[in-house]
Amino acid sequence: MAVDVSSEIVINAPAPRVAAYAGDPSNAPAWYVNIQTVEWLTPPPVTVGSRMKFVAHFLGRRLAYTYEVVEFVPGERLVMRTAQGPFPMETTYTWQPHGDDATRMTLRNRGEPSGFASLGAPMMAAAMRRANAKDLATLKRLIETSQ
Template identity: 65%
Template sequence: MPVDVSTDIVIAVPRDKVAAYAGDPSNAPRWYVNILDVDWETRPPLREGSRIGFVARFLGRTLRYTYEVIELVPGERLVMRTAQGPFPMETSYTWESLDAYSTRMVLRNRGEPRGFANLASRLLTAAMRRANSNDLRRLKNLLETGRH
């Protein structure tokens, strides 16, 4: 059963600043609760074809996977994909200016779980929705308070 979770938040910071911070994989451990480590497999800066390794903790398991950037429109959209593990997934960020001082960010995860992950797709969807909401709230707090 496919999983498709889309979560959004409004951040009282201009779009270019939100996109620059959230779109830099090196910052992911600061605002994603479950991401423990990031390792650039290709040299920065981020561009289409960049490969970034992540170590994450999700539902009690440590996961290692590599995302490849498949689309990048600076300040507007970032799409990354992994085909590894029991849960091949695509993650996308989009940023939209609501006015000169606020940004709507959408975080979307979609994929086709395999094996046990497929059987637990309803649980995965609920857990991802919760985690994404928490992560976006954490990002909002970091950016709006300047503690990033």
């Protein structure tokens, strides 16, 4: 069973500002509740082919995985993919202007768990949905209070 979770939020800041912050993997531990560290394996900034090692905790497990940027349109879209472990995943961020001075950000995680991980796909999707909502709320607070 595939997992495909999409969440969105409106952030009261211009799209270039939101994209610059959210699209920099170095900032991920500040707004993702489950991500503990990010280590660049290629020199920053983000570009197609950039690789970063993430260490996270999710559903009581420590996860270490490497994301590769497979698509990047500055200020509009960022797609990262990993093929490692029992749950290969793709994460997509999109940023769209919303009104005069706000941004609609979408966070989408999708993947195809294999083996034992596939048994928990529905629970995993629900946990991802809850975590994404918290993460986007934290991102909104961080960006809006730093204006």
